[in-house]
Each structure stands twice: as C-alpha cells, then as structure tokens.
Amino acid sequence: MSSSGSELGEFDRVRERRGGRSERVRVAVMGAVRQILQDSGYGALTHRAVAAAAYVDNATIYRRWPTRPQLVSDMLRDLSSDLVPVPDTGSINGDLTAYLSSVLAMLTTPGTKKLAQSIFAASIEGDDVVAVVLADFWQERFSGSYKMLDRAIGRGELPAMLDHAAIMDALVAPAWFRTFISRMPVGEEFQKRCVMAALAQAQTEK
Amino acid sequence: MSSSGSELGEFDRVRERRGGRSERVRVAVMGAVRQILQDSGYGALTHRAVAAAAYVDNATIYRRWPTRPQLVSDMLRDLSSDLVPVPDTGSINGDLTAYLSSVLAMLTTPGTKKLAQSIFAASIEGDDVVAVVLADFWQERFSGSYKMLDRAIGRGELPAMLDHAAIMDALVAPAWFRTFISRMPVGEEFQKRCVMAALAQAQTEK
DNA sequence: TCATTAATGCGACAGTTGCTGCATTAAGGT
DNA sequence: ACCTTAATGCAGCAACTGTCGCATTAATGA
Structure with missing residues (x-):
C-alpha cells in the first residue's frame, strides 16, 4: 500500500520541506509583501511585483499563495504586535x-x-x-488589550463584571x-471623547 | 475665433447631450452596476460585465466611467436613501x-x-x-440622521448643545x-448596548 | 555521503483587461 | 426638416494575469 517505510496513516504523507530554501523564500516574500503594502498600498500588490521584490519566480508565489488575500493574511501572522502595544x-x-493614541x-x-x-x-x-x-x-489582538482592563479590575478601578468587547468597541470602533x-x-x-465613552461603558455593569 | 455662434466664454463649450440615448445608457449602466454588486460583489464588477448586463458596448463604459470606483461612486448618487430610513x-x-436596527x-x-x-x-x-x-x-447620510436628534432636542429629551457626530459614532460605528x-x-x-451608549453620549454636554 | 523528491526557476500559453481609431447613429439647435 | 457633432458601436491591439509543463536545484532521511 504505502510506498513509504514509515506508517503514519492510510495515505502517503507528502513530506513538506519547511526549512532551508523554502523558509528563506517565505521570509523574503513576506517582507516584500509588507514593503509593497506600506509603500504603495493594496492595489500594487501583484504576484509578479512581489516576486520581483523578493527575487523569487512568480510561479512560486502563485503556487504557495494562490490569491492576494492569502498573501496578506499570511503576512499578518508575522506582523509583530508592536504596531499597537498594550500600555x-x-x-x-x-x-x-495611550492605547487609543497608538491606534x-x-x-x-x-x-x-x-x-x-x-487588511481591510x-x-x-x-x-x-x-x-x-x-x-x-483580531481575536488575538483584542485578547491582548483585555489584559489592560483586567489590570484595572485588579486595582479596583473597574467593576469585576465587564463586557470587555463593549469597552473596546467604544474606544476604537x-x-x-x-x-x-x-x-x-x-x-x-x-x-478624549472616545476615552470618556469607553470609561462610561466600563462603569456600566454587564 | 469661436466656430460656434453662441458666445458663452473664451473657449468653445462642449455641448453635452444629457437626454435621449445617453440618459438611457446611464440608467441602464447604473442599474447593472447595482445588480452586479448586490448579486456577486465588488470583485465581479468588470467593465465588460457591466456592459453585457446593460446591453451597452464596453468602450462606452470605459469612456464615461474610466475606473471601477467611479462606477460605484456614481451609483451612490442614484441610491435612494430608503436603505436606511430616518425614523x-x-x-x-x-x-x-429603529435607526440602528435598519443599519x-x-x-x-x-x-x-x-x-x-x-462602497468600502x-x-x-x-x-x-x-x-x-x-x-x-456620508455627510448627506449623516445630516439626515441629525434631524432625528434635533427633534429630540425640540421635545426636550436631549440637551441643546449636542455633538451630533459623537452620538452617531457611538450608535453605528x-x-x-x-x-x-x-x-x-x-x-x-x-x-441594545449601542443604543444605551449613544443615549449616554447624548446626555453628555458638549 | 548518497538517493529521493519537494520546491524552485524558466519559458510559454490562453484568457482578461484597459484602451484606441474609425464608421455609424441620433440628440439638440436652427 | 435639416445640419452639426456628441455619443455610441465595432473591431482590434498591447499589456497584464493566472496557469502549466519541464528542467534544475537542494532539503531531508537513510
């Protein structure tokens, strides 16, 4: 049945190569995507443009990231959270x-x-x-900011029963x-007004 | 100088033909745009797709609406405000x-x-x-909803000095x-929570 | 070190998109 | 009714997009 020696399941497993050249290509492509988006925006994000900026063949880009949204969403994972730090x-x-100021x-x-x-x-x-x-x-982004609220609960500044999402809605939406x-x-x-609104929302019991 | 008999200015005025066939084409195209967007979304909005749906040559679409955003923005003018009526x-x-419910x-x-x-x-x-x-x-859309707030001021439900935009932010953002x-x-x-937040914002003096 | 084969590079291809002359049609003024 | 010419229809073009086959490279396990 299985032409492979290892018995990992009913079907042959395709052995992906996650290191070496593939990883280098991935890093280069993600960097190129971020560069292009920051410099020229989403409209300039072409597979061939990314390929040129990353010194990689465009067929490679198409094979690993068939669509432009996939390029963006994959880049999001690498995006460090220092864009909007939780103060x-x-x-x-x-x-x-401070948080709204960062946003x-x-x-x-x-x-x-x-x-x-x-991203939008x-x-x-x-x-x-x-x-x-x-x-x-976004879930991960928000869960980080929720810690900010939990610290305030610990200090006794806010009631314990909070609707975290509601407060962040009022603050950043x-x-x-x-x-x-x-x-x-x-x-x-x-x-200032948004901070006030968020605080008012926070004082409202859930 | 002027080959035209009428003296409307230093330069010859290009006499646009706003009625007849041009107007029929315009109506057909705007309808086709809305149809395509509602059925298939922005990605399906191609000049040739619009041309086919409106039974108009695609060159005509390109000449009068060179880009896709122009097709959309032009359709916005025709878009009746009954999508989100002001209650x-x-x-x-x-x-x-009622307003948030419509939104x-x-x-x-x-x-x-x-x-x-x-639109986005x-x-x-x-x-x-x-x-x-x-x-x-958006300005026009909001100015309509501001009347809603002004009526409340007239009834004495809200303070006279309101930050209209702040209230609508809290309600719909x-x-x-x-x-x-x-x-x-x-x-x-x-x-319900958004309505509460908007009311709280409304009670805050500007 | 060697063999296997996943991953990449290269070249080419059909389909689509944006645009442009040119002939034809019909709107608007006389 | 007639003339002028704006607007449209038609055909075709260059550029771009997405995909594929095949040769080459190198990551991984033995």
Missing part, C-alpha cells in the same frame, strides 16, 4: 488614552495606514477561509469608522 | 433603536451588505477624487466595525 501606565484612564497613530501614519487598509481590502476580497484567519488575528468609512477627521477632542 | 417614532430611544438589517442582508462592502472597497481602491464623492455621500473589521457577531444585546 501599562498604572491607571485605566492612562491606559485607554490613531497607526491609522494616521501613511505606511501603517496603508497596511491596515490592505483583503478581508473584503478574500474568501471565507481567509476571513477565518483574519478573525483570529469610532476611530476605524471615521478613518475608513465616514472619513471624518480624528482630532484631539475626538480622542 | 420618527416620537421618542429618542425609539428613534435610535444592522442593511449590514446583515446579503445583497445590501455586498453593496456596503463595495471602492473608497480604498479609488483615487482622491472619488474619496471626495464618498465623503459627500461599532456595527460597521464588527461587520467589516473585527468580524465579531452583532446580536440582540449588542444592539
């Missing part, structure tokens, strides 16, 4: 202010804004499989909404 | 609940969700000129954010 200033007010900085700086835009564009263009990856990405959908300005008082 | 139930609580229905129904998705995709792909059109679209960005569920209690 620890000692007070919930300071934490929320707004990310959404304002051209390079990272294009990056965020691309990919999630629209991508099929359901990619959507799952992206949902995981308007920023994303204005940046990419309604395209209204996100100024200084807008930021 | 008048008699109380601010009822109005906000969520629009974001949940497949056809209209794809329509909203397409076009605003990302489109150049700055298109962005202006889309900003106007989380819905858009969860639908297209964080992809979290938008359930029954989510809706």
Whole structure:
C-alpha cells in the first residue's frame, strides 16, 4: 500500500520541506509583501511585483499563495504586535488614552495606514477561509488589550463584571469608522471623547 | 475665433447631450452596476460585465466611467436613501433603536451588505477624487440622521448643545466595525448596548 | 555521503483587461 | 426638416494575469 517505510496513516504523507530554501523564500516574500503594502498600498500588490521584490519566480508565489488575500493574511501572522502595544501606565484612564493614541497613530501614519487598509481590502476580497484567519488575528489582538482592563479590575478601578468587547468597541470602533468609512477627521477632542465613552461603558455593569 | 455662434466664454463649450440615448445608457449602466454588486460583489464588477448586463458596448463604459470606483461612486448618487430610513417614532430611544436596527438589517442582508462592502472597497481602491464623492455621500447620510436628534432636542429629551457626530459614532460605528473589521457577531444585546451608549453620549454636554 | 523528491526557476500559453481609431447613429439647435 | 457633432458601436491591439509543463536545484532521511 504505502510506498513509504514509515506508517503514519492510510495515505502517503507528502513530506513538506519547511526549512532551508523554502523558509528563506517565505521570509523574503513576506517582507516584500509588507514593503509593497506600506509603500504603495493594496492595489500594487501583484504576484509578479512581489516576486520581483523578493527575487523569487512568480510561479512560486502563485503556487504557495494562490490569491492576494492569502498573501496578506499570511503576512499578518508575522506582523509583530508592536504596531499597537498594550500600555501599562498604572491607571485605566492612562491606559485607554495611550492605547487609543497608538491606534490613531497607526491609522494616521501613511505606511501603517496603508497596511491596515490592505487588511481591510483583503478581508473584503478574500474568501471565507481567509476571513477565518483574519478573525483570529483580531481575536488575538483584542485578547491582548483585555489584559489592560483586567489590570484595572485588579486595582479596583473597574467593576469585576465587564463586557470587555463593549469597552473596546467604544474606544476604537469610532476611530476605524471615521478613518475608513465616514472619513471624518480624528482630532484631539475626538480622542478624549472616545476615552470618556469607553470609561462610561466600563462603569456600566454587564 | 469661436466656430460656434453662441458666445458663452473664451473657449468653445462642449455641448453635452444629457437626454435621449445617453440618459438611457446611464440608467441602464447604473442599474447593472447595482445588480452586479448586490448579486456577486465588488470583485465581479468588470467593465465588460457591466456592459453585457446593460446591453451597452464596453468602450462606452470605459469612456464615461474610466475606473471601477467611479462606477460605484456614481451609483451612490442614484441610491435612494430608503436603505436606511430616518425614523420618527416620537421618542429618542425609539428613534435610535429603529435607526440602528435598519443599519444592522442593511449590514446583515446579503445583497445590501455586498453593496456596503463595495462602497468600502471602492473608497480604498479609488483615487482622491472619488474619496471626495464618498465623503459627500456620508455627510448627506449623516445630516439626515441629525434631524432625528434635533427633534429630540425640540421635545426636550436631549440637551441643546449636542455633538451630533459623537452620538452617531457611538450608535453605528461599532456595527460597521464588527461587520467589516473585527468580524465579531452583532446580536440582540449588542444592539441594545449601542443604543444605551449613544443615549449616554447624548446626555453628555458638549 | 548518497538517493529521493519537494520546491524552485524558466519559458510559454490562453484568457482578461484597459484602451484606441474609425464608421455609424441620433440628440439638440436652427 | 435639416445640419452639426456628441455619443455610441465595432473591431482590434498591447499589456497584464493566472496557469502549466519541464528542467534544475537542494532539503531531508537513510
């Protein structure tokens, strides 16, 4: 039955080669994707453009990442979380202010804004499989920020029964909404108001 | 100088033909665009697909709407506002609940969700000129909903000095954010909570 | 070190997309 | 009714996109 000596199951297992050249290609491609997205945006993300920037043949890109959304979602895994760090200033007010400040900085700086835009564009263009990856990405991103809230509960600043998601909605949803959908300005008082709204939401018992 | 008999300015004016065949083509194309977006989404919006659906030559589409975002932004003008009507139930609580309910229905129904998705995709792909059109679209959409708040002020339900945009942010931003960005569920209690948050924001003096 | 074969590079191909002359049609003014 | 010419239809083109077969390279296990 199995032409292979090892008995790992009913079917022959395709032995993937995860190290060496394949890994080098992967790193180069992911770097090229991020570079292109930051510099020129999602519209410039072509398989051949990535291939050229990574010094890899375009057929290789097509074989490992058949669609553009897959390129983006795969890059998300490598994306370090230092884009929006979770602060620890000692007070919930300071934490929320610092966090939203990071988000707004990310959404304002051209390079990272294009990056965020691309994530959004990919999630629209991508099929359901990619959507799952992206949902995981956000879940992880949020679970990190939830620690911020739990610390405040430990300090007695917030009630124990919190709707974590509701608070983060109040804090960051308007920023994303204005940046990419309604395209209204996100100024200084807008930021303060969102922090206030998040705090008000946090005081509401679940 | 001027080969034309009429003296309308220094240069000859190109006499556009706004009626007759041109208008019929325009109506057919706009209908085809909306049909395609609702049925198959932004990815299926090809010039040739629109041309086929509208029984018009594809060169005509290219000449009058050179890019896909222009097709979408032009369709927005025709889009009747009955997608998200501004309610008048008699109380601010009822109005906000009904309004958010309409927004969520629009974001949940497949056809209209794809329509909203397409607007977003076009605003990302489109150049700055298109962005202006889309900003106007949202401005008009919001100005309609502001009347809802002004009626509440007239009834004495809300303080006179309101930050209209802040209230609408609290009401609808989380819905858009969860639908297209964080992809979290938008359930029954989510809706109630957003209305509560918007009311709390409304009670805050500007 | 050697054999196996997954992964890549290379070249070519059909299908699609964006665009452009040119002939034809019909809208708008006289 | 007639003229001018804007707008459309038609045909064809270069550029780009996605895919494939085949030769070559090198990762992995023995």
